[in-house]
Amino acid sequence: AAALLRAAARAEAPSAAASSASRRCWVEPGPRPAAFCRRPFADLAAASAGDALASAAHAAADSMQAGRRAAAGGDPGVRATLNEAGCDAAARHAFERFGRYHANEKAWIIVTNQLLEEGAQDLARMDPVRFASLVRVLAEDARVTRGSFWEDLTEKVEAMLQEQATLQELMVIADLYAKISAWNRPIFRLLQTKVRQEQAVHWMAPSDLVALLDTFSRAGSGSAELSPYATQLFNELEDRILEDFEDFDVEDCLLLLASMARFGAVKVNVLHRIGRECLHPVVSEGQLHGPRAAGICSAYGQLGYRHDTVFKAVVEEVLRENNAWQAARVLGDKLPTLRYSASDIGRIALAMLRNKMYRGNTTWFAWTNKYKEMLNILNRRVEAEMSSMDAEGLAATSFALGRARRGSNELYKAMFARMVHLLDGSSEAAQQPQEFLERFLHGLAMMGPDRQKKDIDAEWLMQWLCNNVYTFVLSDFILVNRHLVMMRCHDKEYLQMLVPFFCDPERMKQLTKTDVQELTHAYNGARIREDDCPDGLGRHFFWALGRQYQRHQIEGKGSGRPAMRRIG
DSSP: OHHHHHHHHHHHOBOOOOOOTTOOOBOOSOOOOGGGSSSOHHHHHHSOHHHHHHHHHHHHHHHHHHHHHHHHTOOHHHHHHHHHHOHHHHHHHHHHHHOSGGGOHHHHHHHHHHHHHTTHHHHHHOOHHHHHHHHHIIIIISOOOBHHHHHHHHHHHHHHHHHHOOHHHHHHHHHHHHHTTOOOHHHHHHHHHHHHHHTGGGTSOHHHHHHHHHHHHHHHHHOTTTHHHHHHHHHHHHHHHHHHGGGOOHHHHHHHHHHHHHHTOOOHHHHHHHIIIIIHHHHHTTOOOHHHHHHHHHHHHHHTOOOHHHHHHHHHHHHHHHHHHHHHHHHTOOOOOOSSOHHHHHHHHHHHHHTTOSSOBOSSOBHHHHHHHHHHHHHHHTTTTGGGOOHHHHHHHHHHHHHTTOOOHHHHHHHHHHHHHHHHTGGGOSSOGGGGHHHHHHHHHHSSSOSOOTTSOOHHHHHHHHHTGGGSBHHHHHHHHHHHHHTTOOOHHHHHHTHHHHHOHHHHHHOOHHHHHHHHHHHHHTTOOGGGSGGGOHHHHHHHHHHHHHHHHHHHHOOSSOOOOOOO
16 A cells, blocks of 8 residues: 555655745655545544555555556547647647646546657657647646656756757746746756856846746745755846846836745845835835735835835825725715725735834834734724635735734634635635745634634645645645644644654655754644554654754754864
8 A cells, every 4th residue: 555655646746836935845746645535534534544545545546547548548539639739739638628637637647648658759849839838738727736747748858948949938938837836957957057158137128037037036935956046046136237227117126026035035235226216216106006015015024124114105005095995984975995905904014023113113103003003904804805815915914913912713714714715726826825824824823812723624724735735845834734733723633644744754854953843843732642653653753853853953063072183
């Protein structure tokens, strides 16, 4: 059963998708937890460890049989289209028949295997334009997230792209890869090499340059292997901004600022230049409102860049808008259009919290009083606008209200239901909600009168976490489980099933010192002891955590002995 489980994981493991500006360790494909089988979580929780492994083995066997059917027979319709019009037309035909990958994974496994095996000759003859068309169908339309397929596909076309692809064609392909978080190193390495050979940073159009940086900011924050490429581009960007800043308009600066915040590139000279000469004047003059103004504040909060004038102008505009709306409501007049939604206010409040702008009244601006007014507005509007809030705004609102210990039982349950709805439709969304799940649950744990929230039914969420574990940053996945334990809405059997997942040697090496501490607190808080873990792994699990912690201690402080030096 374990062998079949590992084989299925290698065949179906999706791309390791994550975005984390601090370049934390992320989950790499490997053996899946037993809960990956498609049975309801309640059944899994009631089953024994042997039953769970047997169910996982059946799922693995189904996957292997699907691969054998693809090699032996495949889909006749896809084969006919492939032979007649090529791989790109075959992928379009499969999308029209089967829909998106998450809705019909078994059919898409057969299709992707056919594209690699039966379409090998067509892939060898394919030019960059046709390959971009193929990737667009698979990434944008079908959203295929099968990691092994993307690795094999990239390997087959790497030589062709290196010889024939232009800079613009590589940018398009890399952007499509980034949209599904397929961090295949050869694609981004080829693009970075092409940029360096042509010195494109110094002559590209501003719109193309910021699009390039947006792509690499996603890749660099999602993969440590790609982080050096992004770092080099942001270093070269500083010279371009200081020399030719007049060519960049407001939209270019907004996208550039968002990319810097995502990757954590704190370039003070660049921030001063784009702020002083482009963004700050339009904010102070009231020409930038709503999501764009909130985006500036959010980026400054992530970068730890405090600009009091900008925050003052935005906060005052939010308060004036709210006062005008309340006055019209009392007088029975026509209600004015609100430029700032609850999501925008939540992002602004979180940025003020990060930059410590929630305390300290001065004669110039009463930060404490204004921050409390922002929270009052947010607390009133979040429930009314719940159905339209996105994952980022919901997470920011949860953390801001939780830090202030605000929120009723009904509010946090409604917010949890909204996040579940967003996660359930994550495959259809351009923004992956799991990127903000850790922050959301952290804030949820702080909300309300009590940290324990046993009235939340997290059964669906735990099943979803098992099925989407490879789309998380490893540190975020650990913290998500830690927050569930803190709220006492976890299930012990769910955490027990994850023990073999964490015991994987390669994954254990990825744990940072903080990861070890949080993981230990999660299992201790859930009162899971050595004897409770499946397959007798309990003693090894806690021993491996202690060993990894000691390794970090030694690397951080050294052995304590003086360095030996040979004399004579």
